[in-house]
Amino acid sequence: MEIILVGGGKLIYHLAKKLISKGHFVTIINKDRKLADDLAREIKATVVFGDAADKKVLEDAGAYKADNLVSLTQKDHSNLFICKMAMDYFGVERTTALVNNPENEELFNILGITGIFNVTDLISSIIEQSVISEDVSNLTMIEEGKLSIFQVEVAPDSAAAGKEIKEIDLPISIVLGGIVRNGDISIPRGGSKIQAGDKIVIISLPEEQAEAIKVFGGEE
Amino acid sequence: MFIVIVGCGRTGSLLAGKLSRSGNEVVVIEQNSDSFALLPVDFSGFEIEGDAAESDVLIEGKIESADLLIVSTGNDQINYLVSQMARVNFDVPRIMVRTIDPSVEKMYEKEERFEIFSQISLLAENMINKIEREGMR
Amino acid sequence: MKYKNLLISRYFLISKYTGIIIIFAGAAILSPLLFLLAFPEESSLAPHFLLAGGLSILAGLVLFIYGSRHQEEDVELSLNEGSIIVIFSWLGAIIFSAIPFITILDMNWSHSIFEVVSGWTTTGLSLVDVTTAPKLILIWRSIMQFFGGAGLAVIALSSLLPVHGMGLYMAEARSDKLLPHVKRSTMLIMKIYTFYTVAGIILYYFAGMPLFDSINHSMAAISTGGFSTQPDSIGHYNSLSIEVVTIVLMLLGTINFATHYTLLKGKVKTFFKNAEIRLMITLFIFLTPILMFFSLNSLYPMLSENFRITFFQIITALSTTGFSTISFAGWPIFANFIIILIMLVGGGTGSTAGGIKQYRIYLIFKSIYWEIKEQFLPRRSVSSNYLWRGENKFYVKDQHVKDVANYILLYLFTFFAGVAVHTAYGYSLLDSMFEFGSALGTVGISIGLLSSEAPLGIIWTQTIGMFLGRLEFFIILYAGIKLFKDGVYISKH
Numbered sequence: 001m002e003i004i005l006v007g008g009g010k011l012i013y014h015l016a017k018k019l020i021s022k023g024h025f026v027t028i029i030n031k032d033r034k035l036a037d038d039l040a041r042e043i044k045a046t047v048v049f050g051d052a053a054d055k056k057v058l059e060d061a062g063a064y065k066a067d068n069l070v071s072l073t074q075k076d077h078s079n080l081f082i083c084k085m086a087m088d089y090f091g092v093e094r095t096t097a098l099v100n101n102p103e104n105e106e107l108f109n110i111l112g113i114t115g116i117f118n119v120t121d122l123i124s125s126i127i128e129q130s131v132i133s134e135d136v137s138n139l140t141m142i143e144e145g146k147l148s149i150f151q152v153e154v155a156p157d158s159a160a161a162g163k164e165i166k167e168i169d170l171p172i173s174i175v176l177g178g179i180v181r182n183g184d185i186s187i188p189r190g191g192s193k194i195q196a197g198d199k200i201v202i203i204s205l206p207e208e209q210a211e212a213i214k215v216f217g218g219e220e
Numbered sequence: 221m222f223i224v225i226v227g228c229g230r231t232g233s234l235l236a237g238k239l240s241r242s243g244n245e246v247v248v249i250e251q252n253s254d255s256f257a258l259l260p261v262d263f264s265g266f267e268i269e270g271d272a273a274e275s276d277v278l279i280e281g282k283i284e285s286a287d288l289l290i291v292s293t294g295n296d297q298i299n300y301l302v303s304q305m306a307r308v309n310f311d312v313p314r315i316m317v318r319t320i321d322p323s324v325e326k327m328y329e330k331e332e333r334f335e336i337f338s339q340i341s342l343l344a345e346n347m348i349n350k351i352e353r354e355g356m357r
Numbered sequence: 358m359k360y361k362n363l364l365i366s367r368y369f370l371i372s373k374y375t376g377i378i379i380i381f382a383g384a385a386i387l388s389p390l391l392f393l394l395a396f397p398e399e400s401s402l403a404p405h406f407l408l409a410g411g412l413s414i415l416a417g418l419v420l421f422i423y424g425s426r427h428q429e430e431d432v433e434l435s436l437n438e439g440s441i442i443v444i445f446s447w448l449g450a451i452i453f454s455a456i457p458f459i460t461i462l463d464m465n466w467s468h469s470i471f472e473v474v475s476g477w478t479t480t481g482l483s484l485v486d487v488t489t490a491p492k493l494i495l496i497w498r499s500i501m502q503f504f505g506g507a508g509l510a511v512i513a514l515s516s517l518l519p520v521h522g523m524g525l526y527m528a529e530a531r532s533d534k535l536l537p538h539v540k541r542s543t544m545l546i547m548k549i550y551t552f553y554t555v556a557g558i559i560l561y562y563f564a565g566m567p568l569f570d571s572i573n574h575s576m577a578a579i580s581t582g583g584f585s586t587q588p589d590s591i592g593h594y595n596s597l598s599i600e601v602v603t604i605v606l607m608l609l610g611t612i613n614f615a616t617h618y619t620l621l622k623g624k625v626k627t628f629f630k631n632a633e634i635r636l637m638i639t640l641f642i643f644l645t646p647i648l649m650f651f652s653l654n655s656l657y658p659m660l661s662e663n664f665r666i667t668f669f670q671i672i673t674a675l676s677t678t679g680f681s682t683i684s685f686a687g688w689p690i691f692a693n694f695i696i697i698l699i700m701l702v703g704g705g706t707g708s709t710a711g712g713i714k715q716y717r718i719y720l721i722f723k724s725i726y727w728e729i730k731e732q733f734l735p736r737r738s739v740s741s742n743y744l745w746r747g748e749n750k751f752y753v754k755d756q757h758v759k760d761v762a763n764y765i766l767l768y769l770f771t772f773f774a775g776v777a778v779h780t781a782y783g784y785s786l787l788d789s790m791f792e793f794g795s796a797l798g799t800v801g802i803s804i805g806l807l808s809s810e811a812p813l814g815i816i817w818t819q820t821i822g823m824f825l826g827r828l829e830f831f832i833i834l835y836a837g838i839k840l841f842k843d844g845v846y847i848s849k850h
Contacts, residue, residue, distance in 0.1 A: 076273065076301060077298045080301050080304070081296065084300070260433055262434055262522045263523065264539035265538060269752075
């Protein structure tokens with residue numbers, strides 16, 4: 001795939017390195033001369049110096065051939081503008097933008113940006129999780145955080161300890177993916193009994209996450 | 221008419237002053253409060269200090285009830301974001317956008333609600349018209 | 358030379374606008390004649406009003422026509438020019454409206470001017486004997502308060518007359534805008550104002566007041582004026598329901614129009630966040646019991662009576678209306694002192710009331726609190742302080758606090774200067790503070806010092822106090838300095 005990355009800093013550096021190692025062809029656009037030079041020295045990628053919001057710079061960076069454009073600047077308006085320009089002028093099919101203001105996520109979606117990184121929500125949900133319980137681990141977000149998979153250790157005082165799954169009062173949208181007991185994994189059924197110390201793998205919507213953690217992890 | 225103007229530079233302040241004097245209700249949104257000094261002394265509309273790319277600031281400017289939005293900051297990217305927010309989130313019936321770089325105009329083409337004013341294109345067209353007219357003589 | 362021409366063209370514009378407002382004042386002087394329909398027996402007084410109104414309209418027309426000779430397309434009124442227009446049109450209105458008092462009641466010039474200034478500035482101190490005065494004079498006093506409360510410039514701006522300009526609006530001591538356009542803002546103010554007045558008339562009527570008195574009292578209450586048709590004011594009726602209606606009207610009159618607008622739009626929460634509303638509620642909660650239990654309980658032993666009387670007088674002083682239900686002369690010193698303090702605080706900005714204004718007091722106390730708070734924050738912390746004004750948060754800059762502090766200082770300075778004049782005439786300190794505080798704050802309650810036998814020096818000190826208090830000092834200062842500077846420039850070149 002041909003990928004254009006817009007922005008600078010460590011994030012772009014590591015992202016580019018990872019993508020290159022996976023065999024993608026990466027072009028980086030940066031409007032800071034010094035940063036552009038540094039990136040060019042350290043990474044085996046084409047580095048274009050210029051403002052990505054300028055049509056000519058995008059064209060120069062090979063926007064006509066690009067399959068994906070990722071804009072990761074600190075300014076929402078720049079990210080939107082660059083992505084839309086790539087779509088409208090150069091027919092780039094997939095664009096990804098960093099959203100700093102969570103309120104903009106929906107707007108970006110409506111305007112056709114295919115991938116949206118909502119940093120604020122992402123970080124705040126991670127912080128919330130780590131605050132709620134230290135027994136929660138392996139947090140994974142799928143589809144930009146629309147679904148999360150995580151693991152909870154059953155606390156002795158929790159509502160679920162010592163009960164069969166069908167007895168537990170759970171929201172419908174929470175799915176139990178597996179029970180880990182002493183290193184063995186079993187697939188849960190309605191009759192499976194939960195014991196304190198089990199680790200439960202849970203798939204849920206992010207908004208139900210806290211509820212699920214409460215049921216298995218117990219109260220604070 | 222109730223008009224919201226984003227950006228109070230030379231263009232925005234001139235528009236705000238004239239529209240206010242001709243009897244319209246005008247709200248000006250501008251991030252740099254010093255720019256309000258550009259408004260004429262008899263401007264009687266509201267001045268709101270804030271980033272127009274924040275929904276809260278637009279709401280404070282009563283954008284939901286605006287008949288017309290004029291986006292006139294000196295930054296094409298901000299203009300684009302604000303005008304799209306106004307169209308999608310607030311459903312403003314009529315949006316006039318000023319563009320700096322003439323090549324940006326195409327990005328607004330798909331939506332009928334946008335009216336684009338590119339000062340550079342206008343200037344160039346004016347000059348070309350004049351040159352061609354004189355060439356005919 | 359160029360600057361001189363520019364200046365002169367500006368003064369043509371000033372003359373034109375002043376003319377328009379004085380014509381309007383003339384129309385106002387004629388308006389009591391409408392009441393001849395109800396009181397045909399007083400038609401012999403009509404020529405006096407026709408004379409005063411006619412002279413006013415004539416003077417206005419001359420100014421207007423003279424000013425129109427030099428037509429300026431682009432009107433852009435600055436605050437200073439607005440101030441000049443406001444001052445001159447007020448002076449014009451005052452002089453012409455004094456005529457009926459001189460010709461009908463045979464009062465002397467000083468007393469008539471005093472009465473009229475008290476009317477236009479919505480003070481309510483009076484030298485007219487209301488028991489013998491004809492109905493037309495009584496209604497004319499109330500009409501002056503009604504229009505004076507709204508403000509001549511505001512009425513002119515709200516009308517269809519060709520009057521524009523933010524400068525004019527601000528010059529009449531109003532800064533809050535209800536809508537993002539002056540004309541619409543002022544129209545809305547007039548609508549709210551008229552609506553309240555009509556509602557007041559109806560309420561008074563149903564509370565048992567005669568219709569003529571209802572009309573007068575409603576206009577005087579909503580404008581926080583306080584002229585009454587009875588010698589002992591609202592106390593004359595000795596009716597609880599009439600007092601309740603009066604309290605409601607006075608409160609409405611003293612609240613900023615922008616704040617009314619938030620309430621009328623149903624934003625109750627924002628209403629109670631408002632700086633002035635908060636201060637007002639706090640003052641009521643603290644001062645009512647203090648006055649009741651530390652001073653007046655021996656005078657009014659019955660609790661309910663004590664509350665009724667205390668609460669009414671606090672509101673009349675705070676709203677700067679000046680109706681009363683008792684005589685302050687018999688009150689203990691402490692109670693009268695508290696009333697003086699309340700009169701200094703006064704009503705809301707952008708309302709019809711006077712005084713230092715609650716907003717300024719609130720801001721100063723807030724800024725003291727902020728100062729203390731910042732002392733205990735990390736040294737490098739940055740804070741942006743705000744309070745609620747109208748519908749929006751208002752971020753307070755240091756310059757704004759300075760302006761407000763200067764205003765308060767100037768107000769107190771004037772207050773003490775006026776008190777000094779009173780004491781020089783031999784009145785006691787308390788009486789002097791009470792009377793001049795009442796005049797300067799355009800309140801209109803009296804401790805009994807004022808009568809037609811009072812020396813002329815006192816009458817004029819109070820007249821000037823009322824004028825300064827209504828139009829807010831700086832406006833008069835700006836106008837004076839600008840006139841002086843321009844005059845010097847034109848005469849030199």
